[in-house]
Amino acid sequence: MHSSPTQPGPEPNYLLCMDCAGFNLRKTMRVVSQHYDDALRPTGIRGTQFSLLVAVKMAGPVTVTQLAEMAVMDRTTLTRNLNVLEKQGFVAIATGTDRRTRRVTITKEGLVTLRQAYPLWTQAQAHLIAKLGPERQQSLMENLSKLVEAALAR
């Protein structure tokens, strides 16, 4: 007697899926992202855009591919996100010397908004760390880092 190929073995224990790293990461990301978005709302930018503006400012003039590698972000995702910031006037996207590349820089308006957003971000960050405790903050960052490493390893 064989069991059906489409229903092999006993019913799985789906309760185990509550420990799924992806599910829990997404859940946490949603709540935490909203926390930062709420804090940054007076400035008109979101947490994602804040992080991206910081990255563009730090990396100076930079190509899309370079920025994507830094942020461990899909290149095409980054393109769309940059387009939003460009439309808002916070970054400038010009053609590079190598005309295949795009040269991304932060604008003066971007700098003003970034400076306005910074204290709000600091406050939101401090709120979380205070509730979390510094040692948990430390281990969280380590865990996330290890997780990225593990998921990228093939």
Next chain:
Amino acid sequence: MHSSPTQPGPEPNYLLCMDCAGFNLRKTMRVVSQHYDDALRPTGIRGTQFSLLVAVKMAGPVTVTQLAEMAVMDRTTLTRNLNVLEKQGFVAIATGTDRRTRRVTITKEGLVTLRQAYPLWTQAQAHLIAKLGPERQQSLMENLSKLVEAALAR
């Protein structure tokens, strides 16, 4: 002498923003989600859909709002995600006795796909845990839980 109101004080140290919990969570979520998506690709569903199917199966017939509260997910986001699963034939959405509500259930096709996906999920999960170590897995879950708690606290 006052400093300009649009440029108050010295240049912020944007290097601190690399420790942003939101930024690091999003980054990790992207990579980890792709890990699960890759594993589940043979089944045609993604990690998000897998988690949602599990939730619908576990919660039995359930309303949209109930499911949203369980998953700590925006209600309207859940509606769109459920519509995708309905279009694929994996969940059924019927009007409840209280005709304001929707009664969401998993279909037979949904169960078949879920059972097919389960071993692939297990493998992807085990891969991550193996690279992470059981004690890091434990502390990661605790940290994420605390983080949700902290971000929800107002």
Next chain:
DNA sequence: GACTCATACGTGTATATACTCATTTCACCA
């Protein structure tokens, strides 16, 4: 210089996410 290949990038399409606002239905009360 022409051919070939690799590199950098954008577009089409689809899912995931959430805010705002409108609609339907129910419960309750005068």
Next chain:
DNA sequence: TGGTGAAATGAGTATATACACGTATGAGTC
């Protein structure tokens, strides 16, 4: 019974994400 407010939901709009595919440009070779 009619009115009022609350509850459950959907729709419009916008951003975030990524895969598959196509295009433009540069580099190297003959």
